[in-house]
Amino acid sequence: MPKPKSDFDALYPCDFYTPAELLDADQMYTVYEIARLLQGLDPDAAIDEGVEDVLLDWAIPWVMQHADELVIAEPPTDEEPGYYGLKTDTKADTNADTDADTDADTDAGTNTGADTGTNTEANTGTDTDE
Numbered sequence: 001m002p003k004p005k006s007d008f009d010a011l012y013p014c015d016f017y018t019p020a021e022l023l024d025a026d027q028m029y030t031v032y033e034i035a036r037l038l039q040g041l042d043p044d045a046a047i048d049e050g051v052e053d054v055l056l057d058w059a060i061p062w063v064m065q066h067a068d069e070l071v072i073a074e075p076p077t078d079e080e081p082g083y084y085g086l087k088t089d090t091k092a093d094t095n096a097d098t099d100a101d102t103d104a105d106t107d108a109g110t111n112t113g114a115d116t117g118t119n120t121e122a123n124t125g126t127d128t129d130e
Contacts, residue, residue, distance in 0.1 A: 016062060019069040019086050028073055028083035035059035 005011060022037050023029060033043035035055035041047070047055070063070065063084060073083040 019066045023086040025086045025088050028085040030081045030083060031059050031063060
């Protein structure tokens with residue numbers, strides 16, 4: 001049930017850290033660690049599962065909101081979460097973007113070779129070589 005603002009002793013701005021303020025540029029973090037950092041805790045701080053669930057409710061939208069400022073790495077195993085880090089101008093970040101672009105081109109059927117100059121998957125059924 002909503003409450004009047006006057007019921008509260010103090011009201012604070014709803015400010016969140018930016019990725020650059022929160023994350024070290026040379027480190028990768030799980031969403032659980034990001035959740036702790038958003039609350040001013042150490043990334044490996046021990047917290048109750050219920051508290052962690054509440055913190056994740058804040059952290060997941062934060063990650064989504066700042067996705068253009070982050071990079072992601074595959075989890076080491078299927079049982080572990082992925083890792084997020086601050087996007088920088090390093091070669092590693094650039095390689096990931098290049099690999100994604102190459103995969104997207106391949107998935108879209110783009111011909112990246114110079115052998116024929118045509119995209120065979122986009123062929124409309126007309127043969128102009130006859």
